[in-house]
Amino acid sequence: MRNFYFTICILLIASGAIAQQDPEEQLKNTSWVQQGYGRCLKIEESNYTYYNTNSLTCKPLAEGNLKGRFTIISLDKNKLVLNPGGIVNYIFKRVDSLPPMCINADSAVASYEENFKIFWETFNDNYAFFKERNINWKQVYEEYLPRVKKIHSQKELANILLEIVRKIDDGHIRLEIPDSLKTKVIAAKPVIRLKKDDLIKAIQDTYLADTRTYNHGVISWGKLKGSNSGYILIRDMNNFAKDYNNKSKDSKQPLVQFDDELNGVDHVMKKILADIGQSGSVVIDLRFNGGGLETVALKLLSYFVRENKHVLSVEAKTDQGNTAIQKYILKPANTAYTGKVYLLLSGQTASAAEIFALAAHSYPSIKTIGSRTNGIFSEILWKELPNGWEFSLSNEIYTDPAGKTYEGTGVPVSSELNYSRNRLDFYNSFYSGNRFTDKAIDQILIK
Numbered sequence: 001m002r003n004f005y006f007t008i009c010i011l012l013i014a015s016g017a018i019a020q021q022d023p024e025e026q027l028k029n030t031s032w033v034q035q036g037y038g039r040c041l042k043i044e045e046s047n048y049t050y051y052n053t054n055s056l057t058c059k060p061l062a063e064g065n066l067k068g069r070f071t072i073i074s075l076d077k078n079k080l081v082l083n084p085g086g087i088v089n090y091i092f093k094r095v096d097s098l099p100p101m102c103i104n105a106d107s108a109v110a111s112y113e114e115n116f117k118i119f120w121e122t123f124n125d126n127y128a129f130f131k132e133r134n135i136n137w138k139q140v141y142e143e144y145l146p147r148v149k150k151i152h153s154q155k156e157l158a159n160i161l162l163e164i165v166r167k168i169d170d171g172h173i174r175l176e177i178p179d180s181l182k183t184k185v186i187a188a189k190p191v192i193r194l195k196k197d198d199l200i201k202a203i204q205d206t207y208l209a210d211t212r213t214y215n216h217g218v219i220s221w222g223k224l225k226g227s228n229s230g231y232i233l234i235r236d237m238n239n240f241a242k243d244y245n246n247k248s249k250d251s252k253q254p255l256v257q258f259d260d261e262l263n264g265v266d267h268v269m270k271k272i273l274a275d276i277g278q279s280g281s282v283v284i285d286l287r288f289n290g291g292g293l294e295t296v297a298l299k300l301l302s303y304f305v306r307e308n309k310h311v312l313s314v315e316a317k318t319d320q321g322n323t324a325i326q327k328y329i330l331k332p333a334n335t336a337y338t339g340k341v342y343l344l345l346s347g348q349t350a351s352a353a354e355i356f357a358l359a360a361h362s363y364p365s366i367k368t369i370g371s372r373t374n375g376i377f378s379e380i381l382w383k384e385l386p387n388g389w390e391f392s393l394s395n396e397i398y399t400d401p402a403g404k405t406y407e408g409t410g411v412p413v414s415s416e417l418n419y420s421r422n423r424l425d426f427y428n429s430f431y432s433g434n435r436f437t438d439k440a441i442d443q444i445l446i447k
Helices: 002-019 023-027 112-126 137-148 154-168 196-207 247-251 254-276 294-304 352-360 423-428 439-445
Strands: 030-034 039-044 047-053 058-065 071-075 079-083 090-095 208-214 219-224 229-234 281-285 309-318 326-330 340-345 366-370 380-384 390-394 396-399
Touching (some): 023 071, 047 380, 112 137, 112 380, 112 390, 137 154, 196 219, 219 254, 219 439, 229 439, 247 254, 281 439, 294 352, 340 352, 340 439, 366 439
Parallel strands (some): 281 340
Antiparallel strands (some): 030 039, 030 090, 047 058, 079 090, 219 229, 309 326, 309 396
């Protein structure tokens, strides 16, 4: 009996040691397939190789030290959850080995038809918005395959794929082809175009009593003339890190770079709130913001809300349905702004800037003015054809807490100014002859 108890104790100690084993140790020499992204992961010792896969090829996308690229959220025998530095966790299923094409790479040159089929299959498996974009994807295959079978050059293949991309009309879809295959467009006459920088300067000169900027104007702020209202213009959701001008920042591990961006937001928001924190209201201008990091966007928004809220949910499209829904809860910053908040939006407000707008939509006290946003929310999923051409698509579905998506339509505003969706026409709408005026700011000033 004594030996029996002794054996049980040893077993309990051993099982406890296994349960407490370092996750990085458990991950050594393992292989994983990601859900919803067409990718897989090989981990050897502390290093990883992250692969992009399709039915023909398997090519390394990134490699390096696992701890510097991913945060381990959870791990059990068959499931691994990693976070790459964003708000969406990546879910992996354990496999005995990588897909065959990752182990025995086929060096044969893929035909034009095979490249087309990989392009079509990748969208079929991972693109989430055919319905929203009014695209019959099966019909696209039937329409274009006969044409692909007749082509005799890379140029012809490029033209067909570009035609399909234009048909979908999604700002997150891109096709990177060699410069030699691009069609050169020669303008008949030089066109003088109004630049974003000129428009932003005109707003600042016309309406702000004092303008301060951070990191070459990624964010600028001041007080509106003749009022007790602050004004903050955010033109990008990148480049907030304090060492933005230091070239050595690019050598940092990705997770460190992402943390630096968030720390930069905290740094500059302390300055901004010190300057305008006592104002009765603040205008946040995202009308010229094309996106960046969703974590930066939500970190910035946290300084203008007062309660925890489920503000959005995310899931990813796979060939077997969608991944599990992930809910995001926004928490206010410790020193959040307490006055009224006006949010300015336009059709040029895109991607991560729209995630700011989508999350703000859950706070009725934040008044939105302008026009609905662009309608492209997903993180860009980059893939590669067998011939080496890279392309991107939208595979992540962002919804509000009620499950509604604004993909293709954009986040609406409460006060509509009917801005043009055309960028140049939108810019020109601020001018009437030689007179510059901003209807959105004017509307706020008369309240």
